[in-house]
Amino acid sequence: MNRVLAIALNTFREAVRNKVLYSLLVFAVAMIASVLLLAQVSLHEESRVTRDLGLGGIALFGVLIAxxxxxxxxxxxxxxxxxxALLPKPLHRFEFILGKFVGMAFTLLIQIALMTAVLFTALSxxxxxxxxSAAILIRAIALITVEVMVxxxxxVFFSTFTxxxxxxxxxxxxxxxxxxTPELTELVGKLENPALRFGFxxxxxxxxxxxxxxxxxxxVDGHAVSIHAAFVDWAYVGWAAGYGAAWAAVVLLFSMVVFSRRDFV
Amino acid sequence: MGDLVISSDNLQKSFRLGIFRKRVEALAGVSFAVEKNEIFGLLGPNGAGKTTFIKLLMGLIFPTAGSARVLGRPVPDLGAKQRIGFLPENPYFYDYLSCEELLDLMGRLFGLDARERRRRAGALLERVGLSRIVKESANLPLRKYSKGMLQRIGIAQALINDPELVVLDEPMSGLDPIGRREIRDLMVDLRREGKTVLFSTHILSDVELLCDRVAIIVDGKLRGSGPVDKLLSPRLLHTEVVLASGDRTEICEVAPDGDLDAVLRDALAAGKHVRSVTPRRESLEDLFMREVEAGTSRVSQS
Incomplete structure (x- = not known):
């Protein structure tokens, strides 16, 4: 575990020194500027615009940086x-992949936390x-975080071989x-050719x-979900997080298998 | 024969390259052993397969056939890695780290506690001659370091775990003559401390000065291994005679079956002075060239 943490710490250090986190500043400044601007033009809708813009921004920046x-x-x-220099040290190859992922995940968590702080400040x-409203937003941001991790x-998986x-x-x-996925599932369901339908x-x-x-x-479950009215509960967040964690774990497992079989020429 | 630290048995490695996946044989069945507490040189021209052999030992690539054992365990083995120090060829390290941070990272991978990491890093920086630079600019990232300094850091990180076996791939690369001398001294010190050193090189003088035994690899094949003086042919190549008359110096080579007495007699009769008479036997350079040429001619015939 210490070896995984050593790799994770180094990955985090690299992200910080390569100034990836500074992209957050751009986000924060852009968001606060847009809030001030939109407050002028959107009568009584300031908070809705801020919440939409904030959540969309957190998801977009999170995924883009990931x-x-x-x-x-x-x-x-x-x-x-x-x-x-690293792999001849007493380090399993899977520990290296896990360390890289943990380091990156930690970097993204801090980014999302900072972006959330900016959003809450704007709303305040x-x-x-x-x-x-904070509890609802935190549930939405928790889901975005899981998506970013997946x-x-x-x-990381593609990065191991291409x-x-x-x-x-x-x-x-x-x-x-x-x-x-929902739109594509519906489209595939309309296909007449059973072989094609099965394949897709x-x-x-x-x-x-x-x-x-x-x-x-x-x-969600036949109900319109919005951060302004009905919204998912913690049980849903937990279920979705489990689904995301399972996906991330399987993909990471494949990454480890690919990486452990590679020749480093 | 003492304890074996490294043993390779018919180690083979081929790669598939290009669009047509053409098979290229990098190592064609190499077998030899390195004994405990010796300095062993892996000698060969560029592209001979020395680095491929070392990467196989370090678990960076997998053999196509054959096997290798390091410190008594089949490669790769985490327990063995705990006791190995390795310097890659032209080492690349995280260039955003400082020298001390890099050594700290490597120490963590060996499970050393913070105090021990600090103690060893300080001692090793002193040992490779970098402590003054690090004291003057502690946070300087490695990207600002020269190639020679990076090579020294590479050697320091290879020793962070106080290894029993030190494997150095082209350790003299990028070093000036003073640096090379220091690394040679360091390798001798490591042997004195009871460690085993395996290093690859194509610099013959380093081999002659340092190695207890060598293996010569040409075109992926082992051309010979053993103590340098045993590999060299005892056969007399020629005798070199240096003659002087007035300000002029002349050198003649007398074949082994030539009449050396007659050459000397004639020179003295002509009023020349004999400055030296030196029998020339095979040097490491001759042996190296002989093996490289033999390897090349075999490749062109096949």
Whole structure:
């Protein structure tokens, strides 16, 4: 475990020193500026706009950073030959992958926490911040966090065997398909050819249903879910987190298998 | 024969390269052993397979066939790795870390506690001649270091676990003559401390100065292994005679079956002075060139 933490700490240190976290500043400044601006033009709708903008921003920035950093996480170690000094140390290859993921996940958690703080500050400035609304927002942000972790695991998986560009394309494809799972499932259901229907249904099973994690404005169990009215409870958050954790674990397991069989020439 | 620290048995490695997955044989059945407490040189031209052999031992690549044992355990083994220090060829480290942070990271991987990591890092920086630089600019990231300094840091990180076996891939690379001398001294010190050193090189003088035994690898094949003087042919190549007359110096080579007496007699009769008469036997360079040429001719014939 100490070895995993050593790799994780180093991954976090790299993210901080490579100034990835500073992208947050851009987000924070842009968000506060837009809140001030939108407060002028959106009569009585300031808090709704802020919440929508905030949650959308947290999800977008979280996923983008997960993809951009995640796709080169392992590839860079191989390309820059830093693994040559590390793997001959008493370190299992799976511990290396796990350490990279934990370090990246910790980096993203801090980013999401900071973005959440900015969102809450913006809402407080508008006088729209209460315990109840905070609880709803935190549930939505918890779901976004799980989604970001799943995307990170997917990016790490592709990063173990292909270039950052291709990893980026594949991970983005998984993200877009995953977010559109309900629509695609419905489309596939309308296919007349049973073989095609079976093939596409099976293919959809290979992609995590990311729609589960972005619930604002969608249907959950036949009810419209919105951060302004009905919203998912903690039981749903727990169930979705379990689904996401299972997906991330399986994808990481595949990453470990691929990485443990590789030759580092 | 003493305890075996490394033993390789018919170790083979081939790679598939290019679009057509053409098979390239990097190592073709290499077998030899390294004994405890010796400095063993892996000698060969660039691209001979030395680094491939070392990477196989370090578990960075997997053999196509054959097997290897390090410190009595089959490769790769976590218990054995705990007792190995390794310097990769042209080492690349995390360039955003400082020297002390890198040593701390490596120490953590060996399970050393914080106090021990600090103690060993300080001692090793002193040992590789970097303590003054680190004291002057403690937080300098490795990207600002020169190649020679990185090589020294590489050696320091290879020794952080006080290893029984030290494997150095081209340790003299990028070092100036003073640095090379220091690393040679360090390798001798490591042997004195009871450690075993395996290093790869194509610099013949380093081998002659340091090695108890060598293995010569050419085109992925082992061309010979053993003590340097045993590998060299005892056969007389020629006798070199240096003659002087006035300001002029002349050198003649007399074949083993030539009449050396007659050459000397004629020179003295012509009023020349004999400065030296040196029998020339095979040098390590001759042996190396002979093996490289033999390897090359075999490849061109096949």
């Amino acid at each position: 993809i951009f950093v995640g796709v080169s996480l392992v590839y860079k170690e191989i390309d820059r030959k830093t693994v040559f 400035l508008q006088g729209e911040f209460s315990g109840a 995307i990170t695991a997917v990016a 270039s950052p560009f291709l990893s980026g394309v594949f991970t983005l494809a998984v993200f877009i398909i995953g977010r559109s 249904s099976a293919a959809l099973e290979l992609v995590p249903n990311l729609h589960l994690f972005y619930v604002s404005g969608s249907m």
